[in-house]
Ligand code: SF4
Ligand code: SF4
Ligand code: SF4
């Protein structure tokens with residue numbers, strides 16, 4: 085049986101997603117008999133030309149958002165060669181933090197191109213708005229997180245890359261995965277297309293903090309309170325987005341004393357993460373008086389930048405940002 | 418001449434505002450024909466995501482009509498709506514939806530004329546704001 | 562029109578960048594281009610300032626800590642001692658992981674590190690003994706990451722540092738584990754340094770080649786390790802020539818733009834864009850492990866000091882500017898960070914009545930600096946009365962040292978030209994030369 089071919093690439097994001105893939109790859113070596121790295125610029129120094137010598141990539145792990153013309157070109161080129169496209173991390177899946185650029189009022193055309201003709205090299209242009217991978221090309225699966233936790237990355241690799249006989253397949257528990265995906269992993273068939281390697285419910289379902297149906301009269305910015313370590317943060321007046329967010333991290337941030345900011349994207353049943361949070365937050369207001377409610381509401385600042393911290397580009401129902409313009413498909417030098 | 422006719426989605430509580438709207442219709446009070454009414458059991462049912470979805474699907478304005486505080490058939494559904502309204506409005510504002518496009522009004526069953534007045538005011542206000550287009554879909558030239 | 566060659570994407574770079582080479586006529590032109598904007602202003606402005614420690618992990622995990630320290634200043638609070646120690650323990654763990662990863666990258670391109678044609682991991686698999694070392698490196702890395710998770714909540718994008726301290730205590734169950742990890746890391750670091758330093762860097766041909774490559778003598782910048790936490794600039798002989806507070810760094814360092822890169826180029830104030838063409842590196846500075854070592858400060862820990870002794874034994878007293886020295890400086894700091902980890906991974910140091918001081922008021926503007934694994938980073942924020950970010954300046958002296966990167970890339974290309982290397986070899990020269998700086 086021919087070895088599967090793996091590609092890993094980051095567009096605009098950071099190196100943490102790739103470092104996580106690197107860690108998984110090296111920590112769990114049973115994969116190596118089954119797969120070859122065909123394209124991984126960061127670690128093996130692959131060049132774009134190398135792709136021309138590969139007929140087909142079986143799995144492409146694409147991290148980072150699409151910000152520049154070069155990112156777009158990379159996405160298109162990899163998609164063309166790839167059988168299974170996996171969006172890795174919040175940037176690639178929903179635009180991630182770079183997607184907040186779309187919120188910034190002024191469009192920064194900065195120094196895209198415009199170099200000294202013929203003497204200095206040009207630059208790949210910046211697109212008018214930041215996009216998630218799925219807004220550019222067809223994406224088959226998603227593993228969310230910023231960066232994705234290792235167990236989820238690993239279960240994605242297992243499900244998508246290793247054939248049934250790989251010894252690692254059943255060795256790694258993926259207990260918070262949706263049943264269908266974990267069944268697929270153990271039985272060695274591909275999960276249904278479009279699947280997400282994470283839970284289905286909300287982070288609250290696996291958060292270790294206790295919810296007591298308590299309400300609060302005044303909200304706290306996270307710097308202004310040392311919250312009770314055992315109790316739900318939202319019920320203590322701290323904006324925590326667990327209830328709107330897909331579970332899978334096991335309540336990583338809330339366990340570390342920090343509120344959830346939604347790096348797994350919206351939970352399955354949520355229409356829009358911001359709207360969901362509006363309803364969750366206000367239901368904990370302890371008041372029926374319009375003025376008091378208004379005052380409490382005003383204690384929450386930067387709603388758009390917080391509630392869509394990782395999802396502005398792809399999951400906000402009323403996406404902001406400049407319209408796409410024709411140059412977006414522009415060519416790279 | 419093509420005048421811009423705003424599309425307004427009105428979520429009206431079955432027990433009060435909907436009755437008022439009905440009465441306004443029966444009484445043939447002048448009310449502008451821009452409103453699509455969605456009858457709900459209680460204004461408390463109108464989740465913020467319904468409002469977002471209405472805008473996302475092309476509404477130019479959204480009205481929620483409920484019973485006056487104290488009169489809610491389900492005791493405090495309208496207070497729930499009241500609690501949501503300020504934060505929702507702030508969020509909408511940050512996403513580029515102007516304040517006038519979203520309104521929460523208490524309209525009792527007997528207040529047909531008030532219903533007509535609210536609707537007419539809202540239509541005019543939104544007419545002056547122009548159609549709502551999510552910023553992302555505006556043409557590059559018109560973008561802020 | 563001259564013929565351009567692009568080297569893209571570059572291996573091991575954390576930000577998208579490429580090298581463009583114009584090779585025609587008598588002049589060789591080499592450009593190090595950052596090919597995507599950082600967009601920090603657009604991402605951070607308008608956010609509540611307390612969110613910055615999490616957002617800025619985009620730039621690397623050490624920025625998490627730098628940002629929290631800046632918030633301490635902005636909110637005018639003293640973090641309690643256990644919080645300071647926990648941040649410091651996390652920082653040392655990050656240094657350890659970072660250096661080890663870089664050295665690992667370096668090893669994967671061995672045989673001839675400046676021009677290997679078959680990267681070890683890629684095709685054939687490395688020689689057996691190297692494979693064994695790789696396994697050990699990866700194991701140790703994963704241990705260090707486990708420690709980073711215990712301390713920071715997450716290894717790559719930590720969470721726990723917050724305004725006025727940290728967001729939680731280390732769980733009592735974790736202390737034993739931390740101690741184990743610390744000890745293992747020290748043992749490993751010493752063994753690994755022996756392997757790299759003794760066998761590879763010293764004796765082999767590869768080591769000799771590395772000795773020859775150097776961006777040339779130039780100034781360096783690092784933080785003083787005394788109480789006033791000042792930034793110190795040393796000249797090419799290692800002599801201190803300037804000392805200033807972190808907030809003043811933006812008056813001492815000049816940033817200029819070129820139309821062919823998204824990111825500015827840094828140089829010492831007053832030197833301007835000439836630094837790009839200058840033959841002698843005047844006006845440039847470098848940072849990070851070698852800069853710290855060149856200042857002649859003795860490591861505070863015994864095994865690191867021994868390693869520094871070996872460094873001096875084989876290369877002579879600092880300052881040094883060669884690649885070999887840069888890689889060896891990583892080894893010295895690898896040991897030092899491991900030793901400091903063992904000191905700081907201590908229940909006594911990490912417990913106390915509180916780990917956070919809750920701020921009472923928001924200031925308007927503050928700046929702070931820390932030594933990140935790569936080199937000095939400086940943050941400065943200005944906020945409105947509600948604490949929303951209005952301006953921010955971030956100087957990551959390593960990642961943003963684009964003028965130096967240009968110079969290093971040019972050196973590497975020149976070297977390849979004389980050696981008549983192939984395209985692929987030239988690319989590897991560039992990458993191996995950029996890696997430790
Ligand atoms: S998802 Fe997070 S970790 Fe991954 S590239 Fe984006 S910012 Fe980095
Ligand atoms: S709101 Fe946050 S703290 Fe509360 S249960 Fe959900 S995830 Fe946990
Ligand atoms: S708690 Fe929320 S922000 Fe934190 S890792 Fe989980 S999903 Fe991401």
Ligand code: FES
Pocket residue numbers: 430431432433458459460461482483484488489490491492493494495
């Ligand atoms: S029944 Fe009318 S608002 Fe609740």
